[in-house]
Amino acid sequence: MSSSNGGRGFLPPQNEQEKLVMRRAQDLFRAACGRGAARYSGFLSDREQALCQAALNAAGCAEYSFEGGYPAAERKLLCIEPAGAVSAPPICCVKLECAASAGAGAPAHKDYMGSLLGLGLERSCLGDILQDPEHAGTAYAFLLERAAGLVCAELAFVGRVAVKVQQCEGPAAAPELERQVCSATVPSLRADAVLAAMLHCSRGQAGQLVRAGGVEIGHVPVTSPHAPVYEGDIFTVRGKGRFQLAALGGKTRKDRLFIEYFQY
Numbered sequence: 695m696s697s698s699n700g701g702r703g704f705l706p707p708q709n710e711q712e713k714l715v716m717r718r719a720q721d722l723f724r725a726a727c728g729r730g731a732a733r734y735s736g737f738l739s740d741r742e743q744a745l746c747q748a749a750l751n752a753a754g755c756a757e758y759s760f761e762g763g764y765p766a767a768e769r770k771l772l773c774i775e776p777a778g779a780v781s782a783p784p785i786c787c788v789k790l791e792c793a794a795s796a797g798a799g800a801p802a803h804k805d806y807m808g809s810l811l812g813l814g815l816e817r818s819c820l821g822d823i824l825q826d827p828e829h830a831g832t833a834y835a836f837l838l839e840r841a842a843g844l845v846c847a848e849l850a851f852v853g854r855v856a857v858k859v860q861q862c863e864g865p866a867a868a869p870e871l872e873r874q875v876c877s878a879t880v881p882s883l884r885a886d887a888v889l890a891a892m893l894h895c896s897r898g899q900a901g902q903l904v905r906a907g908g909v910e911i912g913h914v915p916v917t918s919p920h921a922p923v924y925e926g927d928i929f930t931v932r933g934k935g936r937f938q939l940a941a942l943g944g945k946t947r948k949d950r951l952f953i954e955y956f957q958y
Contacts, residue, residue: 716749732781736818741913786842792831886919
């Protein structure tokens with residue numbers, strides 16, 4: 695499928711926190727240039743990455759990249775590496791193997807997340823968490839180097855299930871995650887219409903979620919059910935999870951629009 699309504703484009707900073715993200719990116723750039731040494735941020739969301747990219751472009755910085763520890767990473771470090779600087783992003787991959795427990799299912803993504811953050815880690819220390827689709831109870835977490843040691847030494851349980859933790863040789867140990875892509879038709883590319891298709895609910899219910907402040911698109915709160923959406927948009931729905939509008943297609947005979955989406 696191909697896009698029929700273009701892309702969302704860059705949305706300027708919406709609050710002081712987002713302005714701070716941009717200032718920190720420029721501070722890293724100045725520090726890297728001043729010392730001729732590489733500088734790295736913590737893990738950033740896709741929205742934070744877009745803000746950093748805009749800030750660095752405005753500052754005239756061209757020597758930067760984003761790395762998450764494996765090719766398809768969502769959360770990534772900002773890496774500013776001046777010419778001649780020899781370094782590597784401070785990312786570690788940690789393998790989490792949960793012991794089988796009678797009557798208990800394998801931990802879910804939120805269980806791994808909660809247990810890791812429960813150690814007192816800041817969110818910026820933690821990148822993606824990938825569950826192994828072929829081995830229930832096994833997951834891989836990408837962490838800043840300074841956090842990996844704490845996790846290996848202190849993490850004993852994921853939820854109520856005992857876990858064995860060990861640092862991997864490298865990101866290649868992590869499996870590629872296959873998304874289950876779903877298709878639907880919608881009457882329009884409005885937030886409430888697309889959200890209703892993703893959540894299998896009515897447009898009225900989807901609109902209530904938006905008006906109640908329970909929906910973000912691209913990590914930016916959305917308050918209008920009529921807000922336009924674009925291919926590639928990521929929806930974060932409180933209590934429901936995260937979804938991506940993966941692709942747009944043509945129209946049905948009844949003038950409805952084809953969409954493809956998946957849940958993280």
